[in-house]
Amino acid sequence: MDRRDFIKTSAAAAAVTGLTLHGEILRSDEILRSAQNDKNSVPQHFPGVGVLGYGCMRWPMTKDADGGEVIDQEKVNALVDEALAHGVNYFDTSPVYLRGESERATAEALCRHPRESWLLATKLSNFANATYENSVMMYRRSLEIFKTDHIDYYLLHAIGSAEDFKRRFGDTGIMDFLLKEREKGRIRHLGFSIHSHKEGFDSMMELHPKYHWDFVQIQMNYIDWTHAGGRNTNADHMYNELTARGIPVVIMEPLRGGALASLTKSQTARLKAVEPDMSVASWAFRFVGSFPNVLTALSGMTYKEHLDDNLKTFCDFKPLSEEEFAMLEEIADEQAKFPLVGCTGCQYCMPCPYGIDIPGVFRFYDRSVVDGTYIKGPGQERYARARKRFLAEYDKAVESVRQADHCISCGKCMSSCPQHIRIPRELQRIDKYIEEIKQEKFNP
Incomplete structure:
Protein backbone atom coordinates (compact mmCIF):
# COMPACT_ATOMS: atom_id res chain seq x y z
CA MET A 1 0.00 0.00 0.00
CA ALA A 336 8.88 -3.50 7.88
CA LYS A 337 12.18 -3.67 5.98
CA PHE A 338 14.19 -4.62 9.08
CA PRO A 339 15.11 -8.35 9.48
CA LEU A 340 13.13 -8.62 12.71
CA VAL A 341 11.81 -11.75 14.39
CA GLY A 342 8.62 -9.94 15.42
CA CYS A 343 8.25 -11.46 18.90
CA THR A 344 5.84 -9.52 21.14
CA GLY A 345 7.04 -11.10 24.40
CA CYS A 346 3.77 -12.81 25.30
CA GLN A 347 5.72 -15.79 26.72
CA TYR A 348 3.20 -18.37 25.50
CA CYS A 349 6.26 -20.38 24.38
CA MET A 350 7.63 -20.51 27.92
CA PRO A 351 8.96 -22.32 29.80
CA CYS A 352 11.33 -23.91 27.33
CA PRO A 353 12.19 -27.48 28.43
CA TYR A 354 15.85 -26.68 27.79
CA GLY A 355 15.82 -23.42 29.71
CA ILE A 356 16.17 -21.05 26.77
CA ASP A 357 14.87 -17.52 27.36
CA ILE A 358 13.12 -17.43 23.99
CA PRO A 359 11.53 -13.95 24.35
CA GLY A 360 14.77 -12.60 25.82
CA VAL A 361 16.86 -13.80 22.86
CA PHE A 362 14.40 -12.40 20.33
CA ARG A 363 14.05 -9.12 22.23
CA PHE A 364 17.82 -8.59 22.26
CA TYR A 365 18.19 -9.40 18.57
CA ASP A 366 15.30 -7.20 17.40
CA ARG A 367 16.42 -4.36 19.62
CA SER A 368 19.95 -4.50 18.17
CA VAL A 369 18.53 -4.28 14.65
CA VAL A 370 16.37 -1.26 15.45
CA ASP A 371 18.88 0.70 17.54
CA GLY A 372 21.73 0.18 15.06
CA THR A 373 24.01 -2.02 17.20
CA TYR A 374 23.38 -4.95 14.82
CA ILE A 375 26.74 -6.12 13.45
CA LYS A 376 26.85 -5.76 9.69
CA GLY A 377 30.42 -6.98 9.14
CA PRO A 378 34.13 -6.11 9.51
CA GLY A 379 33.75 -3.23 7.09
CA GLN A 380 31.48 -1.21 9.34
CA GLU A 381 32.77 1.77 11.29
CA ARG A 382 34.54 0.85 14.56
CA TYR A 383 33.86 -2.83 13.95
CA ALA A 384 36.07 -4.21 16.75
CA ARG A 385 34.50 -1.95 19.34
CA ALA A 386 30.97 -2.62 18.08
CA ARG A 387 31.59 -6.40 18.03
CA LYS A 388 32.87 -6.43 21.60
CA ARG A 389 29.97 -4.35 22.85
CA PHE A 390 27.38 -6.45 21.00
CA LEU A 391 28.62 -9.72 22.50
CA ALA A 392 28.85 -8.19 25.98
CA GLU A 393 25.31 -6.85 25.71
CA TYR A 394 24.03 -10.26 24.62
CA ASP A 395 25.57 -11.91 27.70
CA LYS A 396 24.09 -9.15 29.84
CA ALA A 397 20.61 -9.45 28.31
CA VAL A 398 20.43 -13.27 28.33
CA GLU A 399 22.47 -15.40 30.72
CA SER A 400 24.69 -17.88 28.90
CA VAL A 401 22.80 -21.02 29.95
CA ARG A 402 19.60 -19.56 28.44
CA GLN A 403 20.97 -18.41 25.08
CA ALA A 404 20.01 -19.57 21.59
CA ASP A 405 22.81 -22.13 21.27
CA HIS A 406 20.96 -24.45 23.67
CA CYS A 407 18.05 -25.01 21.26
CA ILE A 408 17.79 -28.62 20.00
CA SER A 409 14.74 -27.94 17.78
CA CYS A 410 12.40 -30.07 19.85
CA GLY A 411 9.53 -27.95 18.51
CA LYS A 412 7.52 -27.84 21.73
CA CYS A 413 7.25 -24.05 21.45
CA MET A 414 5.95 -23.98 17.88
CA SER A 415 2.23 -24.49 18.36
CA SER A 416 1.93 -21.92 21.14
CA CYS A 417 3.20 -18.83 19.29
CA PRO A 418 0.33 -16.47 18.35
CA GLN A 419 2.65 -14.65 15.93
CA HIS A 420 3.30 -17.94 14.10
CA ILE A 421 7.06 -17.50 14.45
CA ARG A 422 9.11 -20.55 13.50
CA ILE A 423 10.90 -20.38 16.81
CA PRO A 424 13.56 -23.12 16.42
CA ARG A 425 14.51 -21.81 12.98
CA GLU A 426 14.82 -18.24 14.27
CA LEU A 427 16.86 -19.33 17.30
CA GLN A 428 19.23 -21.26 15.04
CA ARG A 429 19.53 -18.28 12.70
CA ILE A 430 20.40 -15.97 15.59
CA ASP A 431 22.80 -18.50 17.11
CA LYS A 432 24.60 -18.91 13.76
CA TYR A 433 24.82 -15.14 13.39
CA ILE A 434 26.23 -14.66 16.90
CA GLU A 435 28.66 -17.56 16.55
CA GLU A 436 30.03 -16.04 13.33
CA ILE A 437 30.60 -12.78 15.19
CA LYS A 438 32.35 -14.61 18.04
CA GLN A 439 34.61 -16.50 15.63
CA GLU A 440 35.14 -13.38 13.49
CA LYS A 441 34.07 -15.35 10.45
CA PHE A 442 31.21 -13.01 9.74
CA ASN A 443 30.20 -12.89 6.09
CA PRO A 444 27.89 -9.90 5.54
Whole structure:
Protein backbone atom coordinates (compact mmCIF):
# COMPACT_ATOMS: atom_id res chain seq x y z
CA MET A 1 0.00 0.00 0.00
CA ASP A 2 1.43 3.39 -0.95
CA ARG A 3 1.35 6.47 1.26
CA ARG A 4 -1.75 7.94 -0.32
CA ASP A 5 -3.70 4.72 0.20
CA PHE A 6 -2.47 4.43 3.78
CA ILE A 7 -3.59 7.94 4.65
CA LYS A 8 -6.87 7.42 2.85
CA THR A 9 -7.75 4.14 4.59
CA SER A 10 -6.45 5.29 7.97
CA ALA A 11 -8.40 8.51 7.82
CA ALA A 12 -11.53 6.77 6.61
CA ALA A 13 -11.29 4.10 9.28
CA ALA A 14 -10.64 6.69 11.95
CA ALA A 15 -13.81 8.48 10.94
CA VAL A 16 -16.16 5.51 11.20
CA THR A 17 -19.07 5.87 13.61
CA GLY A 18 -21.56 3.03 13.64
CA LEU A 19 -22.00 2.05 10.01
CA THR A 20 -21.43 5.46 8.46
CA LEU A 21 -18.17 6.47 6.77
CA HIS A 22 -17.08 10.10 6.79
CA GLY A 23 -14.40 11.72 4.72
CA GLU A 24 -12.08 13.13 7.35
CA ILE A 25 -10.63 12.35 10.74
CA LEU A 26 -12.94 13.24 13.58
CA ARG A 27 -11.86 16.05 15.83
CA SER A 28 -11.31 15.44 19.53
CA ASP A 29 -14.64 16.97 20.56
CA GLU A 30 -16.45 14.48 18.31
CA ILE A 31 -14.45 11.33 18.90
CA LEU A 32 -13.89 11.49 22.65
CA ARG A 33 -16.53 11.16 25.32
CA SER A 34 -15.60 10.99 28.98
CA ALA A 35 -18.09 10.31 31.76
CA GLN A 36 -16.28 12.80 33.96
CA ASN A 37 -15.43 15.16 31.08
CA ASP A 38 -12.15 16.21 32.67
CA LYS A 39 -8.46 15.78 32.08
CA ASN A 40 -7.94 13.52 35.08
CA SER A 41 -9.71 10.55 33.49
CA VAL A 42 -9.23 8.64 30.27
CA PRO A 43 -11.96 9.28 27.68
CA GLN A 44 -14.55 6.81 26.46
CA HIS A 45 -15.52 5.88 22.92
CA PHE A 46 -18.28 3.66 24.32
CA PRO A 47 -20.20 4.65 27.48
CA GLY A 48 -18.78 3.12 30.63
CA VAL A 49 -15.52 1.77 29.15
CA GLY A 50 -12.24 3.67 29.38
CA VAL A 51 -10.46 3.71 26.02
CA LEU A 52 -7.22 2.75 27.79
CA GLY A 53 -7.49 -0.78 29.14
CA TYR A 54 -5.17 -2.75 31.41
CA GLY A 55 -3.54 -5.86 29.97
CA CYS A 56 -2.74 -8.17 32.87
CA MET A 57 -0.16 -10.40 31.16
CA ARG A 58 2.85 -8.38 32.30
CA TRP A 59 2.38 -7.69 36.01
CA PRO A 60 5.58 -6.74 37.91
CA MET A 61 7.52 -9.65 39.35
CA THR A 62 9.68 -10.12 42.43
CA LYS A 63 11.65 -12.94 44.06
CA ASP A 64 10.23 -15.23 46.72
CA ALA A 65 12.18 -16.69 49.65
CA ASP A 66 13.53 -19.46 47.42
CA GLY A 67 14.65 -17.09 44.69
CA GLY A 68 11.80 -17.93 42.34
CA GLU A 69 9.84 -15.35 40.36
CA VAL A 70 6.41 -14.43 41.72
CA ILE A 71 3.99 -11.61 41.04
CA ASP A 72 4.61 -8.54 43.20
CA GLN A 73 1.10 -8.21 44.63
CA GLU A 74 1.78 -4.97 46.47
CA LYS A 75 2.83 -3.25 43.25
CA VAL A 76 -0.11 -4.76 41.37
CA ASN A 77 -2.51 -3.35 43.96
CA ALA A 78 -0.95 0.11 43.66
CA LEU A 79 -1.12 0.05 39.85
CA VAL A 80 -4.77 -1.04 39.88
CA ASP A 81 -5.65 1.68 42.40
CA GLU A 82 -4.08 4.41 40.28
CA ALA A 83 -5.63 3.07 37.08
CA LEU A 84 -9.14 3.00 38.53
CA ALA A 85 -8.70 6.50 39.93
CA HIS A 86 -8.14 7.76 36.38
CA GLY A 87 -10.96 5.92 34.63
CA VAL A 88 -9.02 2.86 33.45
CA ASN A 89 -11.65 0.24 34.28
CA TYR A 90 -11.23 -2.57 31.71
CA PHE A 91 -8.91 -5.35 32.93
CA ASP A 92 -7.93 -8.14 30.53
CA THR A 93 -6.54 -11.41 31.87
CA SER A 94 -6.55 -15.17 31.20
CA PRO A 95 -6.28 -18.43 33.12
CA VAL A 96 -2.93 -19.08 31.37
CA TYR A 97 -1.24 -15.68 31.78
CA LEU A 98 1.86 -15.58 33.97
CA ARG A 99 1.83 -19.36 34.25
CA GLY A 100 -1.66 -19.39 35.64
CA GLU A 101 -1.25 -16.66 38.26
CA SER A 102 -2.55 -13.56 36.47
CA GLU A 103 -6.23 -14.12 37.29
CA ARG A 104 -5.48 -14.62 40.98
CA ALA A 105 -3.29 -11.51 41.28
CA THR A 106 -5.69 -9.38 39.24
CA ALA A 107 -8.66 -10.56 41.29
CA GLU A 108 -6.89 -9.83 44.56
CA ALA A 109 -6.26 -6.26 43.45
CA LEU A 110 -9.70 -5.63 41.93
CA CYS A 111 -11.82 -7.25 44.63
CA ARG A 112 -10.66 -4.55 47.05
CA HIS A 113 -12.87 -2.19 45.04
CA PRO A 114 -16.65 -2.18 44.42
CA ARG A 115 -17.63 -4.65 41.70
CA GLU A 116 -19.37 -1.96 39.67
CA SER A 117 -16.13 0.04 39.42
CA TRP A 118 -14.29 -2.45 37.20
CA LEU A 119 -14.91 -4.50 34.06
CA LEU A 120 -13.58 -8.04 33.90
CA ALA A 121 -12.34 -9.46 30.61
CA THR A 122 -11.05 -13.01 30.77
CA LYS A 123 -10.78 -15.93 28.40
CA LEU A 124 -11.59 -19.51 27.61
CA SER A 125 -7.96 -20.56 27.14
CA ASN A 126 -8.66 -24.21 26.42
CA PHE A 127 -5.52 -24.90 24.39
CA ALA A 128 -4.31 -28.02 26.18
CA ASN A 129 -7.69 -29.61 26.87
CA ALA A 130 -10.66 -28.44 24.79
CA THR A 131 -13.26 -30.87 26.11
CA TYR A 132 -16.66 -29.53 27.09
CA GLU A 133 -16.10 -30.49 30.72
CA ASN A 134 -12.73 -28.78 31.00
CA SER A 135 -13.98 -25.64 29.24
CA VAL A 136 -16.96 -25.31 31.59
CA MET A 137 -14.66 -25.87 34.56
CA MET A 138 -12.25 -23.16 33.34
CA TYR A 139 -15.12 -20.69 32.90
CA ARG A 140 -16.56 -21.38 36.36
CA ARG A 141 -13.13 -21.21 37.93
CA SER A 142 -12.74 -17.65 36.60
CA LEU A 143 -16.06 -16.65 38.21
CA GLU A 144 -14.89 -18.19 41.46
CA ILE A 145 -11.49 -16.48 41.45
CA PHE A 146 -13.05 -13.05 40.91
CA LYS A 147 -15.85 -13.71 43.42
CA THR A 148 -18.41 -12.50 40.92
CA ASP A 149 -21.67 -13.68 39.40
CA HIS A 150 -20.82 -12.39 35.92
CA ILE A 151 -17.99 -11.77 33.48
CA ASP A 152 -18.26 -8.50 31.59
CA TYR A 153 -16.25 -9.54 28.51
CA TYR A 154 -15.60 -13.22 27.83
CA LEU A 155 -13.31 -14.24 24.97
CA LEU A 156 -12.66 -17.39 23.02
CA HIS A 157 -8.89 -17.15 23.35
CA ALA A 158 -6.52 -16.79 20.38
CA ILE A 159 -8.41 -18.27 17.45
CA GLY A 160 -5.76 -19.48 15.01
CA SER A 161 -7.89 -20.67 12.09
CA ALA A 162 -11.33 -21.95 11.16
CA GLU A 163 -10.13 -25.43 12.05
CA ASP A 164 -8.91 -24.23 15.44
CA PHE A 165 -12.33 -22.72 16.23
CA LYS A 166 -14.06 -25.90 15.13
CA ARG A 167 -11.81 -28.14 17.24
CA ARG A 168 -11.87 -26.10 20.45
CA PHE A 169 -15.35 -24.60 20.34
CA GLY A 170 -17.53 -25.63 17.41
CA ASP A 171 -17.41 -29.40 17.83
CA THR A 172 -17.37 -29.56 21.63
CA GLY A 173 -20.79 -28.12 22.42
CA ILE A 174 -19.27 -25.32 24.48
CA MET A 175 -20.73 -22.59 22.26
CA ASP A 176 -24.28 -23.60 23.21
CA PHE A 177 -23.28 -23.36 26.86
CA LEU A 178 -21.69 -19.92 26.43
CA LEU A 179 -24.67 -18.58 24.49
CA LYS A 180 -26.99 -19.69 27.30
CA GLU A 181 -24.70 -18.04 29.86
CA ARG A 182 -24.95 -14.82 27.86
CA GLU A 183 -28.74 -15.11 27.77
CA LYS A 184 -28.76 -15.49 31.55
CA GLY A 185 -26.54 -12.41 31.98
CA ARG A 186 -23.59 -14.26 33.48
CA ILE A 187 -21.63 -13.34 30.36
CA ARG A 188 -22.40 -9.72 29.50
CA HIS A 189 -20.44 -9.64 26.22
CA LEU A 190 -19.14 -12.62 24.23
CA GLY A 191 -16.32 -12.31 21.71
CA PHE A 192 -12.96 -13.70 20.72
CA SER A 193 -9.30 -12.78 20.25
CA ILE A 194 -7.58 -13.82 17.05
CA HIS A 195 -4.12 -14.42 15.60
CA SER A 196 -4.82 -15.82 12.16
CA HIS A 197 -4.45 -15.48 8.42
CA LYS A 198 -7.12 -13.58 6.52
CA GLU A 199 -9.12 -16.70 5.71
CA GLY A 200 -9.35 -17.59 9.40
CA PHE A 201 -10.54 -14.11 10.34
CA ASP A 202 -13.06 -14.00 7.52
CA SER A 203 -14.46 -17.36 8.59
CA MET A 204 -15.14 -15.91 12.05
CA MET A 205 -16.95 -12.99 10.46
CA GLU A 206 -19.15 -15.45 8.58
CA LEU A 207 -20.21 -16.84 11.96
CA HIS A 208 -21.41 -13.44 13.20
CA PRO A 209 -25.06 -13.96 12.13
CA LYS A 210 -25.07 -17.20 14.13
CA TYR A 211 -23.25 -16.10 17.29
CA HIS A 212 -23.65 -12.30 17.24
CA TRP A 213 -20.17 -11.41 18.46
CA ASP A 214 -20.37 -8.50 20.92
CA PHE A 215 -16.72 -7.50 20.44
CA VAL A 216 -13.49 -8.83 18.92
CA GLN A 217 -9.90 -8.41 20.10
CA ILE A 218 -7.29 -7.89 17.37
CA GLN A 219 -3.61 -7.02 17.15
CA MET A 220 -3.46 -3.46 15.84
CA ASN A 221 -0.74 -0.85 15.70
CA TYR A 222 0.76 1.34 13.02
CA ILE A 223 3.05 -1.48 11.85
CA ASP A 224 0.42 -4.22 11.73
CA TRP A 225 -2.06 -1.86 10.09
CA THR A 226 -0.64 -2.85 6.70
CA HIS A 227 2.51 -4.84 7.58
CA ALA A 228 1.27 -7.69 9.79
CA GLY A 229 3.53 -10.19 8.07
CA GLY A 230 3.66 -13.96 8.39
CA ARG A 231 0.29 -15.65 8.79
CA ASN A 232 -1.32 -12.71 10.56
CA THR A 233 -3.99 -10.50 9.01
CA ASN A 234 -3.40 -6.81 8.40
CA ALA A 235 -5.23 -4.77 11.02
CA ASP A 236 -6.81 -2.44 8.48
CA HIS A 237 -8.79 -5.35 7.03
CA MET A 238 -9.92 -6.60 10.44
CA TYR A 239 -10.84 -3.17 11.82
CA ASN A 240 -12.82 -2.18 8.76
CA GLU A 241 -14.65 -5.52 8.55
CA LEU A 242 -15.59 -5.36 12.24
CA THR A 243 -16.68 -1.74 12.01
CA ALA A 244 -18.84 -2.45 8.96
CA ARG A 245 -20.67 -5.04 11.07
CA GLY A 246 -21.03 -2.76 14.08
CA ILE A 247 -18.74 -4.91 16.24
CA PRO A 248 -16.60 -2.93 18.74
CA VAL A 249 -12.85 -3.59 18.61
CA VAL A 250 -10.51 -4.29 21.52
CA ILE A 251 -6.86 -3.63 20.68
CA MET A 252 -4.00 -5.84 21.82
CA GLU A 253 -0.32 -5.17 21.18
CA PRO A 254 -0.69 -1.44 20.40
CA LEU A 255 3.05 -1.22 21.14
CA ARG A 256 3.82 -4.51 19.37
CA GLY A 257 5.28 -6.05 22.50
CA GLY A 258 7.09 -2.83 23.42
CA ALA A 259 8.87 -2.52 20.06
CA LEU A 260 7.12 0.77 19.25
CA ALA A 261 8.27 2.35 22.50
CA SER A 262 11.82 2.59 21.16
CA LEU A 263 12.53 3.39 17.52
CA THR A 264 15.68 4.27 15.60
CA LYS A 265 17.41 7.55 16.39
CA SER A 266 16.21 9.18 13.19
CA GLN A 267 12.62 7.99 13.68
CA THR A 268 12.63 9.18 17.28
CA ALA A 269 13.96 12.57 16.20
CA ARG A 270 11.09 12.96 13.70
CA LEU A 271 8.49 12.29 16.38
CA LYS A 272 10.20 14.54 18.92
CA ALA A 273 10.32 17.38 16.41
CA VAL A 274 6.51 17.34 16.34
CA GLU A 275 5.77 16.53 20.00
CA PRO A 276 8.95 17.13 22.04
CA ASP A 277 7.28 16.50 25.40
CA MET A 278 5.57 13.23 24.45
CA SER A 279 7.13 9.76 24.56
CA VAL A 280 7.73 7.61 21.50
CA ALA A 281 5.19 5.14 22.91
CA SER A 282 2.50 7.83 23.03
CA TRP A 283 2.39 7.92 19.23
CA ALA A 284 1.38 4.25 19.08
CA PHE A 285 -1.45 4.89 21.53
CA ARG A 286 -2.56 8.01 19.69
CA PHE A 287 -2.75 5.88 16.55
CA VAL A 288 -5.13 3.28 18.01
CA GLY A 289 -7.01 5.87 20.06
CA SER A 290 -7.85 7.85 16.93
CA PHE A 291 -10.21 5.12 15.73
CA PRO A 292 -13.70 5.59 17.22
CA ASN A 293 -14.77 1.94 16.96
CA VAL A 294 -12.05 1.02 19.46
CA LEU A 295 -13.74 -0.11 22.66
CA THR A 296 -10.44 -0.10 24.55
CA ALA A 297 -6.73 -0.38 23.81
CA LEU A 298 -4.89 -2.76 26.12
CA SER A 299 -1.52 -1.88 27.56
CA GLY A 300 0.54 -4.22 29.73
CA MET A 301 1.72 -1.51 32.10
CA THR A 302 4.30 -3.32 34.23
CA TYR A 303 5.60 -0.23 35.98
CA LYS A 304 4.12 2.99 37.31
CA GLU A 305 6.11 4.91 34.70
CA HIS A 306 4.24 3.06 31.96
CA LEU A 307 0.87 3.84 33.51
CA ASP A 308 1.72 7.49 34.12
CA ASP A 309 2.93 7.96 30.54
CA ASN A 310 -0.23 6.39 29.11
CA LEU A 311 -2.43 8.51 31.36
CA LYS A 312 -0.60 11.60 30.12
CA THR A 313 -1.41 10.52 26.55
CA PHE A 314 -5.06 9.63 27.06
CA CYS A 315 -6.29 12.09 29.69
CA ASP A 316 -5.57 14.97 27.31
CA PHE A 317 -5.97 12.99 24.10
CA LYS A 318 -5.17 14.41 20.67
CA PRO A 319 -6.28 12.35 17.64
CA LEU A 320 -3.73 12.07 14.86
CA SER A 321 -3.83 14.50 11.97
CA GLU A 322 -3.50 13.30 8.37
CA GLU A 323 0.10 14.54 8.37
CA GLU A 324 0.85 12.53 11.50
CA PHE A 325 -0.78 9.43 10.01
CA ALA A 326 1.53 9.90 7.00
CA MET A 327 4.62 10.15 9.21
CA LEU A 328 3.75 6.95 11.07
CA GLU A 329 3.13 5.22 7.74
CA GLU A 330 6.65 6.13 6.62
CA ILE A 331 8.07 4.78 9.88
CA ALA A 332 6.02 1.60 9.46
CA ASP A 333 7.44 1.11 5.96
CA GLU A 334 10.98 1.51 7.33
CA GLN A 335 10.37 -0.90 10.21
CA ALA A 336 8.88 -3.50 7.88
CA LYS A 337 12.18 -3.67 5.98
CA PHE A 338 14.19 -4.62 9.08
CA PRO A 339 15.11 -8.35 9.48
CA LEU A 340 13.13 -8.62 12.71
CA VAL A 341 11.81 -11.75 14.39
CA GLY A 342 8.62 -9.94 15.42
CA CYS A 343 8.25 -11.46 18.90
CA THR A 344 5.84 -9.52 21.14
CA GLY A 345 7.04 -11.10 24.40
CA CYS A 346 3.77 -12.81 25.30
CA GLN A 347 5.72 -15.79 26.72
CA TYR A 348 3.20 -18.37 25.50
CA CYS A 349 6.26 -20.38 24.38
CA MET A 350 7.63 -20.51 27.92
CA PRO A 351 8.96 -22.32 29.80
CA CYS A 352 11.33 -23.91 27.33
CA PRO A 353 12.19 -27.48 28.43
CA TYR A 354 15.85 -26.68 27.79
CA GLY A 355 15.82 -23.42 29.71
CA ILE A 356 16.17 -21.05 26.77
CA ASP A 357 14.87 -17.52 27.36
CA ILE A 358 13.12 -17.43 23.99
CA PRO A 359 11.53 -13.95 24.35
CA GLY A 360 14.77 -12.60 25.82
CA VAL A 361 16.86 -13.80 22.86
CA PHE A 362 14.40 -12.40 20.33
CA ARG A 363 14.05 -9.12 22.23
CA PHE A 364 17.82 -8.59 22.26
CA TYR A 365 18.19 -9.40 18.57
CA ASP A 366 15.30 -7.20 17.40
CA ARG A 367 16.42 -4.36 19.62
CA SER A 368 19.95 -4.50 18.17
CA VAL A 369 18.53 -4.28 14.65
CA VAL A 370 16.37 -1.26 15.45
CA ASP A 371 18.88 0.70 17.54
CA GLY A 372 21.73 0.18 15.06
CA THR A 373 24.01 -2.02 17.20
CA TYR A 374 23.38 -4.95 14.82
CA ILE A 375 26.74 -6.12 13.45
CA LYS A 376 26.85 -5.76 9.69
CA GLY A 377 30.42 -6.98 9.14
CA PRO A 378 34.13 -6.11 9.51
CA GLY A 379 33.75 -3.23 7.09
CA GLN A 380 31.48 -1.21 9.34
CA GLU A 381 32.77 1.77 11.29
CA ARG A 382 34.54 0.85 14.56
CA TYR A 383 33.86 -2.83 13.95
CA ALA A 384 36.07 -4.21 16.75
CA ARG A 385 34.50 -1.95 19.34
CA ALA A 386 30.97 -2.62 18.08
CA ARG A 387 31.59 -6.40 18.03
CA LYS A 388 32.87 -6.43 21.60
CA ARG A 389 29.97 -4.35 22.85
CA PHE A 390 27.38 -6.45 21.00
CA LEU A 391 28.62 -9.72 22.50
CA ALA A 392 28.85 -8.19 25.98
CA GLU A 393 25.31 -6.85 25.71
CA TYR A 394 24.03 -10.26 24.62
CA ASP A 395 25.57 -11.91 27.70
CA LYS A 396 24.09 -9.15 29.84
CA ALA A 397 20.61 -9.45 28.31
CA VAL A 398 20.43 -13.27 28.33
CA GLU A 399 22.47 -15.40 30.72
CA SER A 400 24.69 -17.88 28.90
CA VAL A 401 22.80 -21.02 29.95
CA ARG A 402 19.60 -19.56 28.44
CA GLN A 403 20.97 -18.41 25.08
CA ALA A 404 20.01 -19.57 21.59
CA ASP A 405 22.81 -22.13 21.27
CA HIS A 406 20.96 -24.45 23.67
CA CYS A 407 18.05 -25.01 21.26
CA ILE A 408 17.79 -28.62 20.00
CA SER A 409 14.74 -27.94 17.78
CA CYS A 410 12.40 -30.07 19.85
CA GLY A 411 9.53 -27.95 18.51
CA LYS A 412 7.52 -27.84 21.73
CA CYS A 413 7.25 -24.05 21.45
CA MET A 414 5.95 -23.98 17.88
CA SER A 415 2.23 -24.49 18.36
CA SER A 416 1.93 -21.92 21.14
CA CYS A 417 3.20 -18.83 19.29
CA PRO A 418 0.33 -16.47 18.35
CA GLN A 419 2.65 -14.65 15.93
CA HIS A 420 3.30 -17.94 14.10
CA ILE A 421 7.06 -17.50 14.45
CA ARG A 422 9.11 -20.55 13.50
CA ILE A 423 10.90 -20.38 16.81
CA PRO A 424 13.56 -23.12 16.42
CA ARG A 425 14.51 -21.81 12.98
CA GLU A 426 14.82 -18.24 14.27
CA LEU A 427 16.86 -19.33 17.30
CA GLN A 428 19.23 -21.26 15.04
CA ARG A 429 19.53 -18.28 12.70
CA ILE A 430 20.40 -15.97 15.59
CA ASP A 431 22.80 -18.50 17.11
CA LYS A 432 24.60 -18.91 13.76
CA TYR A 433 24.82 -15.14 13.39
CA ILE A 434 26.23 -14.66 16.90
CA GLU A 435 28.66 -17.56 16.55
CA GLU A 436 30.03 -16.04 13.33
CA ILE A 437 30.60 -12.78 15.19
CA LYS A 438 32.35 -14.61 18.04
CA GLN A 439 34.61 -16.50 15.63
CA GLU A 440 35.14 -13.38 13.49
CA LYS A 441 34.07 -15.35 10.45
CA PHE A 442 31.21 -13.01 9.74
CA ASN A 443 30.20 -12.89 6.09
CA PRO A 444 27.89 -9.90 5.54
